[in-house]
Amino acid sequence: QKEVEQDPGPLSVPEGAIVSLNCTYSNSAFQYFMWYRQYSRKGPELLMYTYSSGNKEDGRFTAQVDKSSKYISLFIRDSQPSDSATYLCAMSPNILTGGGNKLTFGTGTQLKVEL
């Protein structure tokens, strides 16, 4: 079983829809949870990150972490065609408590927002 599981999609939604992207994980040591966005034929870039449980909002994007269920989500409101990309979750232990400098990535979910 992989440490991080993510549905690869593809996920196709109409413009303006609310999108929910999810990952599950098995390693209780993970404390930081990231979402990277990767456009076609480009490198991933960090979209947002969350520490431990809770929600974090940035414009149309909301990241949510439920550590008790080992489940993280990224919500995109009012989705736009420019949001079409692959979204990868990534996780890391806290370096202050012994975590290293490697990230564990999900496989990525391919999202297409159609006009």
Place this chain on the structure above:
Amino acid sequence: DGGITQSPKYLFRKEGQNVTLSCEQNLNHDAMYWYRQDPGQGLRLIYYSQIVNDFQKGDIAEGYSVSREKKESFPLTVTSAQKNPTAFYLCASSMRRDGFYEQYFGPGTRLTVT
């Protein structure tokens, strides 16, 4: 402009040939990484280096080699021993951000071996 450059963007080789992928960063980051990305498999770590003249194997190091002679540069050699070398290769560097290391990625090199 700070960032990571990878060259070339597309690379074609014949089976049995070694090939070296370039990765340069001017972000002054200590750590650098190489990943391979295949459809449906996400990012798989090949090698990483935390400091000059030191590097460690990742999850899929067989058939690959690296060097880290300069802080700015972390080239990856795909050897003829790598059974399935055709893939998208991503280089990254990282800096500490709060309690984790944020990774910054280059634009990638798509290698095709026939």
